[in-house]
Amino acid sequence: MSALDIIGVRKTYGEIETLKGIDIALESGEFLVLLGSSGCGKSTLLNIIAGLAEASGGDVRIGGRSVLAAHPKDRDIAMVFQSYALYPNLSVHRNIGFGLEMRKVPAAERDRAVREVAKLLQIEALLDRKPSQLSGGQRQRVAIGRALVRKPQVFLFDEPLSNLDAKLRMEMRTELKRLHQMLKTTMVYVTHDQIEAMTLATRIAVMRDGRIEQLGTPEEIYNRPATLYVATFVGAPPMNLLDTVADGGRLVLGDNAALPLPQAWKDRVRDGRRLVLGIRPEALQLDAAAGPAISATVEVVELTGPELVVSASIGRQRIMACLPPRSRIAAGQRLTFAVEEDAMHLFDAESGLRIA
Amino acid sequence: MSGTWMSTRAWLLMTPLLAVMIAVIGWPMVQTVGLSFTDAKLVGTAGTFVGLDNYARMLASSNFQRTLVTTVWFAVVSVGAEMMLGVLAALLLNQEFRGRTALRALMILPWALPTVVNATLWRLIYNPEYGALNAALTQIGLLDAYRSWLGEPGSALTALIVADCWKNFPLVALIALAALQAVPRDITAASLVDGAGPFNRFRFVILPYLAGPLVVALVLRTIEAFKVFDIIWVMTRGGPANSTRTLSILVYQEAFSFQRAGSGASLALIVTLLVTLLALAYAALVRKTAGRAF
Numbered sequence: 237m238s239a240l241d242i243i244g245v246r247k248t249y250g251e252i253e254t255l256k257g258i259d260i261a262l263e264s265g266e267f268l269v270l271l272g273s274s275g276c277g278k279s280t281l282l283n284i285i286a287g288l289a290e291a292s293g294g295d296v297r298i299g300g301r302s303v304l305a306a307h308p309k310d311r312d313i314a315m316v317f318q319s320y321a322l323y324p325n326l327s328v329h330r331n332i333g334f335g336l337e338m339r340k341v342p343a344a345e346r347d348r349a350v351r352e353v354a355k356l357l358q359i360e361a362l363l364d365r366k367p368s369q370l371s372g373g374q375r376q377r378v379a380i381g382r383a384l385v386r387k388p389q390v391f392l393f394d395e396p397l398s399n400l401d402a403k404l405r406m407e408m409r410t411e412l413k414r415l416h417q418m419l420k421t422t423m424v425y426v427t428h429d430q431i432e433a434m435t436l437a438t439r440i441a442v443m444r445d446g447r448i449e450q451l452g453t454p455e456e457i458y459n460r461p462a463t464l465y466v467a468t469f470v471g472a473p474p475m476n477l478l479d480t481v482a483d484g485g486r487l488v489l490g491d492n493a494a495l496p497l498p499q500a501w502k503d504r505v506r507d508g509r510r511l512v513l514g515i516r517p518e519a520l521q522l523d524a525a526a527g528p529a530i531s532a533t534v535e536v537v538e539l540t541g542p543e544l545v546v547s548a549s550i551g552r553q554r555i556m557a558c559l560p561p562r563s564r565i566a567a568g569q570r571l572t573f574a575v576e577e578d579a580m581h582l583f584d585a586e587s588g589l590r591i592a
Numbered sequence: 593m594s595g596t597w598m599s600t601r602a603w604l605l606m607t608p609l610l611a612v613m614i615a616v617i618g619w620p621m622v623q624t625v626g627l628s629f630t631d632a633k634l635v636g637t638a639g640t641f642v643g644l645d646n647y648a649r650m651l652a653s654s655n656f657q658r659t660l661v662t663t664v665w666f667a668v669v670s671v672g673a674e675m676m677l678g679v680l681a682a683l684l685l686n687q688e689f690r691g692r693t694a695l696r697a698l699m700i701l702p703w704a705l706p707t708v709v710n711a712t713l714w715r716l717i718y719n720p721e722y723g724a725l726n727a728a729l730t731q732i733g734l735l736d737a738y739r740s741w742l743g744e745p746g747s748a749l750t751a752l753i754v755a756d757c758w759k760n761f762p763l764v765a766l767i768a769l770a771a772l773q774a775v776p777r778d779i780t781a782a783s784l785v786d787g788a789g790p791f792n793r794f795r796f797v798i799l800p801y802l803a804g805p806l807v808v809a810l811v812l813r814t815i816e817a818f819k820v821f822d823i824i825w826v827m828t829r830g831g832p833a834n835s836t837r838t839l840s841i842l843v844y845q846e847a848f849s850f851q852r853a854g855s856g857a858s859l860a861l862i863v864t865l866l867v868t869l870l871a872l873a874y875a876a877l878v879r880k881t882a883g884r885a886f
Contacts, residue, residue: 323779323783334786335785339787
């Protein structure tokens, strides 16, 4: 039995349809990340699961039971918000125990549960403080503690790390992953940060304009993006997208540049078809023997520390490559990049769909 | 160097205002203090120095004591009711429904009316011969015969309090509504998921955000209610049988009706002192609330 079923969920505000039929089935213990830019409907979907927004159609089942008619408190969920949403005049202890207090759990039992969670999150020393006396990271721990203490079937996270600074965000990300590995609970996590999605998720749903663009494991999303949108959304720097036309077993990139059409696509791509060739910056290599090669003129070289990001031009098209930091490259230099066949992604230029 | 120059310029710019303030507030104040130590009449002799006699007589008089009780009663009941009505109205107007904006604008109306207009309006409503209240109450059968609401000592003060509430609760509602809009959506959502019912939500989510602004409203309204004059003067002039006489009315009667400028001045200063004490106590309360809330 799945822990969470989202079946054909729709949401309309007047004329505008913000969710156009979402279907996801989540096994117990999965970590689902809803990934997308703002306005894609990911937060609306999370709010519908929580019961903070009403669905216009479809069904949401938690543990097999339809919950659309149930009050948020009766859905067996807990939620962590971007703004932490702590009760400002209650101590950390009461904040964490608030859900239990409202459910009339006896004080002694409540205290035990709160202390257990506080220990897990290393905030035992803060239990008597008010939220205003805590740092952002500590507040987020308290917010997570408030969710954990209730031991719900499904945890919902609404961009919980967005308000933290970069360093803390990374720490909390690892912390969340550790918690998930330890507790093995079902989690649904909304973010627009593709790194968070890649690192935390067991499955990612990339959303766009109220639809799921692709649902898959992080590896699938990264290695086999289903659409151009997914291809550009996941990965930093983003995947290089080169306009190309198939011509006699070659992919013509313009200005005499071309790559051989990989064997796998030979019989599926007719000559003259307009395509987009996707190559991840990290898939480009300087070792000419590694695979088919293309020449490019280096325009800008940026050293980020762990790698050298090279921007180069192939005729009128631009390409970025992430190379080892010690590579000796200067602007204006002519380079030959090699790319392995299975590192090439081919999309239809019109529909944006992957050519499988 | 520039500091002295700046402060010289600041004083220079403030001088006209200070001059006006000294002329219209400072000087009369000094005059009043001087007057309060004499037995001066409003017209005629300048009066002779009587020391603290006026103060002693006023504080000991049953008139003053009764009036003080009336004033405190008026302030406590009307401000209390205004706060409750105001918060209730704000909670309602914070809900989403059609016509909310229109209703919010409409609610401000009583507060926007000049007090004299409001008082006249309510005098019409309470009119013993053709008043709307009498008509309404007899028509629904709650009342056998028309009553003179403002003419009977038993009902006049309550009738006044109702009129004052109607005028002033929108101010409280306005302040509360602004505070309610500052309650973060996420916290409300979190309390829903945590299972807090309406009462607990009000207590733990809304009240912390409401407390500070409400204390400010409380301060403003109590001080105003303590000094109330105009609405009472228009509706009852302190009658019947002095049942609606508040301190400001008493000051007016003493100084102008009875033309006893000396004792009127001493009474005015007593009222000023009481209001100042009230303001100081409230200022401490505001500081405490502001320090505690977040």
